[in-house]
Amino acid sequence: MRKKIITIIGARPQIIKSSAMSRAISKHFSESLEEIIVHTGQHYDAGMSEVFFNEMNIPKPHHNLHVGSGSHGAQTAKMIEGLELIFQQEKPDAVLVYGDTNSTIAGALAAAKIHIPVVHIEAGLRSFNKSMPEEINRITCDHMSSLLFTPTATGLNNLQREGFSLETETKATIDSPNVYHCGDIMYDNSMYFSSISDKQSTILKENGLTANHYILSTIHRDSNTDVAENLHQILEALLEISENENVKIVIPMHPRTVNKMAELLSPEFVLNLEQSENILILPPAGFLDIIALEKNAQMIITDSGGLQKEAFFFQKPCIILRPQTEWIEIVENGNAILVDSDKARILEAFEYFSNSSDHTYPNFYGDGKAAEFICQKLISDL
Ligand code: UD1
Secondary structure (H helix, E strand, O other), X not given: OOEEEEEEEOOHHXXXXXXXXXXXXXXXXXXXXXXXXXXXXXXXXXXXOHHHHHHOOOOOOOEEOOOOOOOHHHHHXXXXXXXXXXXXXXOOOEEEEEOOOHHHHHHXXXXXXXXXXXXXXXXXXXXXXXXXXXXXXXXXXHOOOOEEEXXXXXXXXXXXXXXXXXXXXXXXXXXXXXXXXXXXXXXXXHHHHHHHHHHHOOHHHHOOOOOOOEEEEEOOOHHHHOOHHHHHHHHHHHHHHHHHOOOEEEEEOOHHHHHHHHHHOOHHHHHXXXXXXXXXXXXXXXXXXXXXXXXXXXXXXEOOHHHHHHHHXXXXXXXXXXXXXXXXXXXXXXXXXXXXXXXXXXXXXXXXXXXXXXXXXXXXXXXXXXXXXXXXXXXXXX
């Protein structure tokens, strides 16, 4: 019998991640799996949501809760209420959630409480920093799940340490969950869309960028955007690098960062940034454009989990604007350096990577077929 899976998406990275599963289901597993997509509406601007459906060929959501922005509690509560109703109507065999956002925890909690098995993709990742909302979301989600798919060996070890058994049962349940290390579905996506991006993206040309002569940077974590001192230090470091080295820095900017720059920083400093010839603040980029920007950058400076790894996929050094990361293997292997929001450390890391080239890129993230593996387990283990 065909199994009905409800996929929850909401924030930008989940929309992107979901395309790997939707592609695998429609290409290889449509006789065994039916996918119903529910968008919580956590991200709603066209550049944060709609663009990905169009360019990545993601099926239109069957339901959209339009919850919009709000405090953690208010936003998550609205999602739980809406999702529970949809789950009761649709009666799925499982609810599939991605990553660690408020949409993830809302989907998992609403499903687990009414005894619908939860499938967590990107399970087991830990920053060991519970002041991050994402850390709370990912830990609690893992412990409500019946099927857990971890992208890395680190994730598998974390789950084992938290008491998950790595023995798998014929049927995965919340009390006896099955855990699999399957590789990273974002590696699937980056490989799949890389050549499409080569053909279709015009972002370098539009912005007068030359391959390997610019730095790509993104900043959106609340700990960086909502604390004036941190945001100021990061942007000051970027300004200084761009001026001293005469190198362009491209910043596709999350709406949260745009708002916080205006709210928290001095108008003189913001004007300085905006008038700098070497700082290019762009609207949020689509996936094909971000791949083009990543593949051709000389270096990436980011607080995004996705960009850290994509830097590794495309063999670029990465400066991570966070105190710790869930993707620890790229730091341990010397491909990335953690600098938090400390200006001096950002400059030091930039200096280091500008003068080093002998990096290795071991296969940490699988074979590009994680989504197919997951589909097989949805069929066999639920
Ligand atoms: C969320 C995730 C984060 C993920 C990020 C990817 C949580 C707790 N955080 O953070 O893990 O890395 O998505 O982008 O779920 N806004 C808009 N338009 C939009 C969306 C947001 O203007 O389409 C603005 C609003 O001012 C909003 C703010 O951005 O309050 C923050 O949005 P929110 O979804 O709460 O968190 P993100 O920072 O996007």
